[in-house]
Amino acid sequence: MNKNRFKIWAIASLMAITTPTFAQDAPNADNGKKLYEANNCGSCHALDKKMVGPALRGVHERRSEEWLIQWIRNNKKFRESGDPDANKLYQEYGGAAMNIFENLTPAQVLDIVEYIKTAPAPSAPKTTGPVVDSNAGDQDDSSTKYILLILVAVFAIVLMVLARVKNTLKRIAAERDGDVESSKKHDRWYQKFLPEKLGKMNPTVLAIFTTLIIGLPAAWYGYKFGITEVGVQKGYAPTQPIAFSHKLHAGELKLDCKYCHSTVEESKSASIPALNTCMNCHKGVQLTDKYHGEISPEIKKIYAALDYDPEGMPGKEFGNNPKPIRWVRIHNLPDHAYFNHSQHVVVGKLQCQSCHGPIEKMEVVQQWSTLQMGWCIDCHRNTGIDAANNNYYAALHSKAQKDLKEKQNHSQYFGPDGKVKITPAMNGGLECAKCHY
Amino acid sequence: MTNKFNITLVSALTVIALGSCVSRGNDPGWEYAPDMYYSKGYEPYNQADSFKTNPYGMSMREPVVGSVAIGKIDHLYSMPNTGEGYEASATSVVAPAGIDQIDTRGKYMYDVYCTPCHGAEGNNDGEVFKKVSTLKPAWKGYTDEYIKTLPEGKIYHTLTYGKNNMGSHASVLKPVDRWKVVKYVKFLSSKGGSSATAVVSQDSTSTK
Numbered sequence: 001m002n003k004n005r006f007k008i009w010a011i012a013s014l015m016a017i018t019t020p021t022f023a024q025d026a027p028n029a030d031n032g033k034k035l036y037e038a039n040n041c042g043s044c045h046a047l048d049k050k051m052v053g054p055a056l057r058g059v060h061e062r063r064s065e066e067w068l069i070q071w072i073r074n075n076k077k078f079r080e081s082g083d084p085d086a087n088k089l090y091q092e093y094g095g096a097a098m099n100i101f102e103n104l105t106p107a108q109v110l111d112i113v114e115y116i117k118t119a120p121a122p123s124a125p126k127t128t129g130p131v132v133d134s135n136a137g138d139q140d141d142s143s144t145k146y147i148l149l150i151l152v153a154v155f156a157i158v159l160m161v162l163a164r165v166k167n168t169l170k171r172i173a174a175e176r177d178g179d180v181e182s183s184k185k186h187d188r189w190y191q192k193f194l195p196e197k198l199g200k201m202n203p204t205v206l207a208i209f210t211t212l213i214i215g216l217p218a219a220w221y222g223y224k225f226g227i228t229e230v231g232v233q234k235g236y237a238p239t240q241p242i243a244f245s246h247k248l249h250a251g252e253l254k255l256d257c258k259y260c261h262s263t264v265e266e267s268k269s270a271s272i273p274a275l276n277t278c279m280n281c282h283k284g285v286q287l288t289d290k291y292h293g294e295i296s297p298e299i300k301k302i303y304a305a306l307d308y309d310p311e312g313m314p315g316k317e318f319g320n321n322p323k324p325i326r327w328v329r330i331h332n333l334p335d336h337a338y339f340n341h342s343q344h345v346v347v348g349k350l351q352c353q354s355c356h357g358p359i360e361k362m363e364v365v366q367q368w369s370t371l372q373m374g375w376c377i378d379c380h381r382n383t384g385i386d387a388a389n390n391n392y393y394a395a396l397h398s399k400a401q402k403d404l405k406e407k408q409n410h411s412q413y414f415g416p417d418g419k420v421k422i423t424p425a426m427n428g429g430l431e432c433a434k435c436h437y
Numbered sequence: 438m439t440n441k442f443n444i445t446l447v448s449a450l451t452v453i454a455l456g457s458c459v460s461r462g463n464d465p466g467w468e469y470a471p472d473m474y475y476s477k478g479y480e481p482y483n484q485a486d487s488f489k490t491n492p493y494g495m496s497m498r499e500p501v502v503g504s505v506a507i508g509k510i511d512h513l514y515s516m517p518n519t520g521e522g523y524e525a526s527a528t529s530v531v532a533p534a535g536i537d538q539i540d541t542r543g544k545y546m547y548d549v550y551c552t553p554c555h556g557a558e559g560n561n562d563g564e565v566f567k568k569v570s571t572l573k574p575a576w577k578g579y580t581d582e583y584i585k586t587l588p589e590g591k592i593y594h595t596l597t598y599g600k601n602n603m604g605s606h607a608s609v610l611k612p613v614d615r616w617k618v619v620k621y622v623k624f625l626s627s628k629g630g631s632s633a634t635a636v637v638s639q640d641s642t643s644t645k
Contacts, residue, residue, distance in 0.1 A: 042571035044601055052601045096520055096601070099575040230467045231474060238463050253564045256549040262609040269481040280604030281554075281565060284572045324493050326484060335476030 027107075032115030035108055039101060043284075047119055048293065050311050051284065053098060054089075056116045068113055069106045076100060093314055164189050228370075237366030238328040242301045251360035257352045264352075268340045272327055278302050286310065301325075330367050337373070338435045347392045348385070348424070380429035384415070387422045396427045508611045518598040523591060530590030536616045539624040543617030547625075550606055551618065555579070559625040572602050579626040592619045 036042070044052035059068065063085070070078045071086060075098045079086045090097070104112075167189050191199035198206065249255050258264060260273035279302070287296040295303070295310065303310060307319035333339055344350045353359060357368025369375055387393040387400065400422060404410050415421030428434060468474055476483065484496055492499050500506075516522040516530060548557065554572065556562035559579030566573050576583040596615045599605040610618060 040571075040573045040575050043573050043575065046571075090520075101575075230469050233465045235461050236465045237461070238465075253553060253568060255553045255565075258549045259553060259609070272482055274608055276605060276608050280599070280606070281569075281572070283604055284602035285569055322493060324495050327482075329482060329484070332474060334474045335478065335480070336473065 027110040027114035029111070029115045029118045031108075032111035032113070033119075035104065035112050036115055039104070041112070044098070046288075047116065048121075049288070052096065053093065057119070057121075060113050060117050065110060065113065069109045071098075072109050072112070073102050073104055073106070074100050096314060163192075167192075232370050232372060233330075233332065233367050234370045235366055236330055237364045238330060239364070240328055241325050243298050243364075245363050246359050246365055247361055247363045257359075264341045265346050266342055268342070270341045275302055275306050275325070279306070279308070283310075330365060331371065333371060336436055338437065347390065348383075349390075376435070377430065380424040383423060384421045385424060385427075393422070393427060396422065400426075508613070510612065516594055522598075523594050523600070526590040526594035527588040528590065530593055532589060532593075532616045532619070533613075536613065536620065539620045540617060542614065543621035543624075546610060546614045546618050547621045550609060551622075554603075559584075559622065574601065574603075579622060584622070584626045589619050589623060592622060 041056075045054070045056050047055065047057045049055050063071070067083075067085065070083075075086065075090075079090055188199065188203070201209075249260075250257065257270075260277050261270040262273070262277075263269065263271040282299050282302055286299055288294065290296065302308075305323050305325050307321045307323075309317050309319065312318075344355075345352075355369050357366075359365060359368075385393060387397040390397075400413050404413060404420075412426065413420055413422060423429065479496055482496075491497070516526045551559075552563050554561070554563045554565045556566070556578075561573050561576075561578050578584075593615055594600075595603065596610060596618065597605060597607045606615070
């Protein structure tokens with residue numbers, strides 16, 4: 001070690017003599033760290049794992065200082081000079097050339113090497129429990145719910161029948177014993193459950209009374225429930241196989257929705273991005289700092305699905321056993337309704353959030369709108385469109401202009417506030433066959 | 438007292454029972470006639486469990502070998518994804534005729550696909566680079582000599598195959614759009630800074 005240090009010191013002092021402008025006493029790790037960051041070495045290298053370039057820890061043992069200085073400052077020239085190690089390394093990494101850093105002086109290169117030498121090793125990875133497959137066993141459990149409800153109903157009926165049988169038997173027994181008073185007192189099964197005054201009321205009046213007080217509100221509740229909840233999946237937020245956060249990606253990182261959902265302007269569906277799109281960033285972003293040197297478990301799932309080996313050499317990272325990710329579909333339209341994203345985004349110029357809600361704030365995406373037909377129709381009736389600056393509406397626009405000029409049928413073109421308002425409904429947006437065919 | 442309690446309990450239970458059928462979290466809620474809600478025909482991105490013959494159990498089939506999607510024909514581009522291919526692209530890859538000007542489409546595509554990292558003006562100050570600075574390339578921005586002197590063919594090659602930390606954008610940018618982005622990058626590089634974006638946005642309002 002001492003000997004090594006002396007050697008570096010000797011080289012450095014030699015540099016100090018030959019290049020007086022960059023005179024330094026000994027390689028300085030702090031300085032090296034600054035240079036390492038200023039020159040973005042970290043964009044291609046990490047200390048303990050292979051990235052675009054090799055892992056750097058221990059590089060001072062693998063190569064000599066002279067070799068490192070030449071390679072780092074101008075690897076192209078170095079390779080062309082015929083150094084076998086340099087050319088071997090270049091071939092090994094699939095001909096991905098390292099940038100040229102002639103702005104660094106030899107002393108500065110040694111500073112960086114010193115930084116690599118002295119950089120602390122990462123903390124030992126924490127032992128993590130087995131990864132729970134969140135996708136397993138969350139199959140549809142609605143049938144169990146139905147069975148339970150039916151069972152509850154059956155038991156309730158059985159209880160009522162038994163209570164009635166018991167009362168009848170009691171009355172018969174009372175009559176047989178000649179206890180007329182007692183037999184009259186409990187002649188109706190419901191009297192037990194009600195205050196005395198109500199129990200003695202005329203049964204017909206009581207029935208009407210009960211219907212009004214309990215039956216109608218219950219029916220109203222049931223009706224509302226039926227039209228707003230049954231088959232309406234608003235609020236559905238299933239756990240996805242990868243815990244992808246829209247809040248992070250669309251909110252904090254401000255990625256445009258179209259970066260991932262790239263077909264939204266050209267196709268019926270907005271497209272679930274191919275994993276290739278994830279890898280545009282996650283080839284480099286592995287969040288190892290956050291997970292004690294390990295790759296984030298969620299990012300590992302991307303690699304597993306692609307059969308990608310982050311340590312693999314260029315050209316050999318991808319295996320032959322990819323497994324497509326089974327994302328859980330959230331928004332579902334019945335098969336008798338047609339919807340096209342490109343029409344709404346390109347022609348209608350709608351923002352994604354108008355239907356999908358504040359996606360950029362959702363950690364787990366949930367269905368924001370009801371997707372009921374009334375919801376579609378409301379929007380088609382009430383949304384004003386910019387017919388003047390949109391070629392799609394050219395025919396409608398010229399007709400409206402003609403109507404307004406000749407003062408015929410023109411009340412339809414005005415909104416309640418008296419301003420001109422043209423809606424999709426006027427352009428056939430309410431035609432049945434536009435969506436149902 | 439117990440009677441009132443009974444009635445309250447029963448109605449409370451009813452409300453809870455109905456309330457639990459509302460779709461929340463992993464539960465899609467109650468459905469009436471589910472056979473009409475879920476298409477029997479294969480819709481895009483529906484998982485077809487019974488379709489075992491498709492590769493990797495996908496509900497879609499892989500395109501026939503050699504088929505080309507509309508607009509995706511990679512005209513005049515046959516460079517391999519290697520270091521040699523990258524070097525060779527410098528001279529032998531040139532923009533097809535007709536794409537010689539920057540236009541609004543180039544800016545639009547740049548804003549969607551490039552700004553997250555490289556920033557609106559190409560200063561490597563996008564939100565992703567701000568958060569994960571280790572992803573940054575060695576050059577500082579498009580106004581660097583490195584990008585100014587970088588041949589267009591190499592930029593196109595990089596967009597197609599990716600380079601270092603940048604991934605391939607071939608699946609999201611069609612060849613024509615890739616060239617328009619290349620032209621816009623070169624434009625930002627030569628003009629530099631906010632004046633460049635101002636020129637194009639002015640241009641976009643006049644041509645619309």
